[in-house]
Amino acid sequence: MLHCNIVLALGGRDPVLLRHVCSPAAAPLMPDVLPPLAPPAVPLHFPAASPAAGSPTLLFLHGAGCGAWVWDEGFAARCAAAGLAGLAPDFTRRPGGREAGLSDYLEEARRILRGVGGPVVLVGHSLGALVAQRLLLEPEVRGAVLLTPAPPEGLWLSAAQLALADPCLWSEASRMDAPPGSAPLELATTLFGAGMPEAEAHGFLARMGGESQAALLEAQWPQPVPMGWLHGRRMLVLGAAEDRLITLDAVHRCALWHGVTAEILPGRGHLLMLEPGWDALADRIIRWAAA
Numbered sequence: 371m372l373h374c375n376i377v378l379a380l381g382g383r384d385p386v387l388l389r390h391v392c393s394p395a396a397a398p399l400m401p402d403v404l405p406p407l408a409p410p411a412v413p414l415h416f417p418a419a420s421p422a423a424g425s426p427t428l429l430f431l432h433g434a435g436c437g438a439w440v441w442d443e444g445f446a447a448r449c450a451a452a453g454l455a456g457l458a459p460d461f462t463r464r465p466g467g468r469e470a471g472l473s474d475y476l477e478e479a480r481r482i483l484r485g486v487g488g489p490v491v492l493v494g495h496s497l498g499a500l501v502a503q504r505l506l507l508e509p510e511v512r513g514a515v516l517l518t519p520a521p522p523e524g525l526w527l528s529a530a531q532l533a534l535a536d537p538c539l540w541s542e543a544s545r546m547d548a549p550p551g552s553a554p555l556e557l558a559t560t561l562f563g564a565g566m567p568e569a570e571a572h573g574f575l576a577r578m579g580g581e582s583q584a585a586l587l588e589a590q591w592p593q594p595v596p597m598g599w600l601h602g603r604r605m606l607v608l609g610a611a612e613d614r615l616i617t618l619d620a621v622h623r624c625a626l627w628h629g630v631t632a633e634i635l636p637g638r639g640h641l642l643m644l645e646p647g648w649d650a651l652a653d654r655i656i657r658w659a660a661a
Contacts, residue, residue, distance in 0.1 A: 414438045416446040416456035426489040430458040433496030435546035435578045445643045448652040469584035483510045506601040513604030518616045521624035522595035550579035563612040563639035598629030610638035
């Protein structure tokens, strides 16, 4: 297609036509129609074996650098076998080619909440627990389980404590935006407890990474999380005694924010849903949800 320009020169009071130029049309600075964003991936679905009337659906929200796969290693299936259906989305880290923020993760979770058609209990881990806390005023939410949660104050204090205690590990742990499989094997000691078999830890570590830099940065700062007296939802806050990323004082402050007492699991690290004893942890959540 040709694009025609009329070139004018100003002479006296009226412009004088100099020439009529035809050239190939240049690409518009902004297209008339922007390409649609790719729809979020379909969440993993864990149907309940024999759901009780009125039982909630569990919405599992993974942490930074992880994915829905962390719940698919037996944890969500055990809850489903006990009558609690589950959904586990993969957060879209780069919608439309840009870095996702926490608001993008929140909107993805809200779309799932609206489609459940019944009560929901949120089960969030680490960064996913921070997303869960910001969803507590949603009408579908009946409660939340927070596993080694990023607290409402954000991650800045826990990050500073790790940086002072072990600068090398802090440097590696802060690179969850690096491509999956690029994390050094030494990072396993930060993410898992001492009881985790080394081969399993390295296998899981190889699947981690690729987190949005924007989401990681946003999570460092205080978040608009409602306090327990305001949201009135049932809460279960669980920390891990050997977690080097989310310190125990951060877990206790998070629980205090929601008006409950934190439970600390001995011998566990940050990724406690993947470690030995995950089945007992799932059973604890099942009992709590059924109460």
